[in-house]
Amino acid sequence: MGRNAGWLTGASALSAGEDCDGPDLIYVPEVPFDVASFTDKIRKLLEEKDVVVACVSEGIRTKEGKYICEFTSGSDSKDAFGHIQMTGTAAYLAEVIHQELGCKTRAVEFSTLQRSAAHLASKVDVDEAFMVGGATVKAADEGSTGVMVVIDRVSDDPYQSATGVYDVHRIANDEKVIPRKWINKEGDYVTEEFINYARPLIQGHYNPTMVDGLPRHLSMNVRNYEWLNRKK
Structure with missing residues (x-):
């Protein structure tokens, strides 16, 4: 989510704390992405630790401007604005790492989950x-x-x-993109300035209305409006 703006992916840095290391690498669309460099960094990290977590935006692209998702099948689909439907970036990179390094990989694509986890x-x-x-x-x-x-x-x-x-x-x-100065020189993580900007936005806990163990949602549809009009 985000296409050419990496705000949500950059926000993954907020997960780092006393009880969590957070991601090892963060790649956002504002900086050109190099698959070979990415693979090499994963290789070096695996020499130091057993598990490596890399967060990548759906819209990362090469220095030539080609989206990484375009290397996958189904990249011809377009949205209402004529933009490429972005999907499969994580799965593609997971397969590249598996083939190049021979390690077990897992691609987790949040997609609609992050839209629905109110x-x-x-x-x-x-x-x-x-x-x-x-x-x-x-x-x-x-x-x-x-x-x-x-x-x-x-x-x-x-x-x-x-x-x-x-x-x-x-x-x-x-689009409102991340300022370049909020991304580190290597282009594989966000700076403290980004973190200071984003952290206030995740403060406080929301307690949704629960019914039978499930969150209750507001339902609005055409039938509701028809019923209201009849009441008038």
């Missing part, structure tokens, strides 16, 4: 979602159209944010 959302994330929702309703009620509500960071310490309204044409089909 029970793992931070309180900051949930609070900002409500904040954006409220600002959106307000903008619509005031007659605004062709705009998008965004989150502006007001302060880093303590972390504070506010909403803003921008022309959607300035945002649609555009």
Whole structure:
């Protein structure tokens, strides 16, 4: 997820702590990816430890601009914007490592899992979602159209944010990428500056409404609207 922006992959660095080493390598699309260099780094790490964890963005690509996922089958599929449907990057690299180094590999692709695991959302994330929702309703009620509500960071310490309204044409089909200075010189990890930026966003725990051991979701569909209209 993220295509040409590696924010989510970079955030894997936040898992490092007293009880977890975190990933050994992090590769984001903002820096050209070299398969041979990647393989060599894995080889050297395996000489020092038994398990190596590498986090890679779906949109990593070679210095020539070719996405790694294009080396896999099924890379001809396109989305609504005409972009390549990105899938199989991790599986491809896992197979390369297995063939080159002869070690056991496993590719874990989060895909829709990270979209649906709302029970793992931070309180900051949930609070900002409500904040954006409220600002959106307000903008619509005031007659605004062709705009998008965004989150502006007001302060880093303590972390504070506010909403803003921008022309959607300035945002649609555009990307906000990680600044190069937030990625280390080798291009295989994020810097402390990135970590300091991202850490406030995962603070606090969200307790979803649970029913019979499962999270209860809001259900909205055409039938709901038809029923509401009949009631009116």
